[in-house]
Amino acid sequence: MTDYALLTRQLDALLDTRDWLTNAAQTCAFLMQELDDLNWAGFYLYRQPETLVLGPFQGKPACNPIPFSKGVCGAAARSRQTQRVEDVHAVADHIACDTASRSELVVPIMVDDSVWGVLDLDSPRLARFSEADRQGIERLVEVFIKASELSPLADG
Known part of the structure; x- marks a missing residue:
């Protein structure tokens, strides 16, 4: 079981700058290093109306842009709620950037009640993300x- 309390303390110590770009890059690298069975960790940013654009990430090249109307990332941005998907192939409008991905966890990043972006985690393992993972990643x-x-x- 992942010790999210420890990871929270470690990430807090790692993010020693106020620069969001540096912190986003560090967060992606940290998650890829510390969490098992991830094949992608990254940020999508709300920079165009109803659209997410690729930000810092670790993993294979990614899909860009992602409309709010499509995929798990779009659903997280649209609903402003974390999306935990056990089998991405069962999601009708899933955007398959890496066909090896089987499960996904997407956490919306909210600033002043507006969507700033999302943190997207993909795994090649079916049902990789538990409820404890959802809560832990939301804390991170x-x-x-x-x-x-x-x-x-963006205006949102």
């Missing part, structure tokens, strides 16, 4: 938000 996103100077990126 809170660490990222607190450490970074975030302001809304």
Whole structure:
């Protein structure tokens, strides 16, 4: 079982700048290093109306852009709620950037009640993300938000 309390303390210590870009890159690298069975970890940013654009990430080249109307990332941005998908191939509008991905966890990043972007984690393992993972990753996103100077990126 992943010790998210420890990971939260470690990420908090790692993010020693207020620069969101540096912190996003560090967060992706940290997650890829510390969590088992990930094949992609990255940020999509809300920079165009109803659209997410690729930000810092670790993994294979990614799909870009992603409309709010499609995929798991779009659903997280649209609903403003974390999406935990056990089998991405069962999602009708799933956007398959890496066909090896089997499960996905996407956490919306909210600033002043506006969507700033999402943190997207993919795994080649079916049902990789538990409810404990959802809660733990949401806490790590809170660490990222607190450490970074975030302001809304688009009108939303």
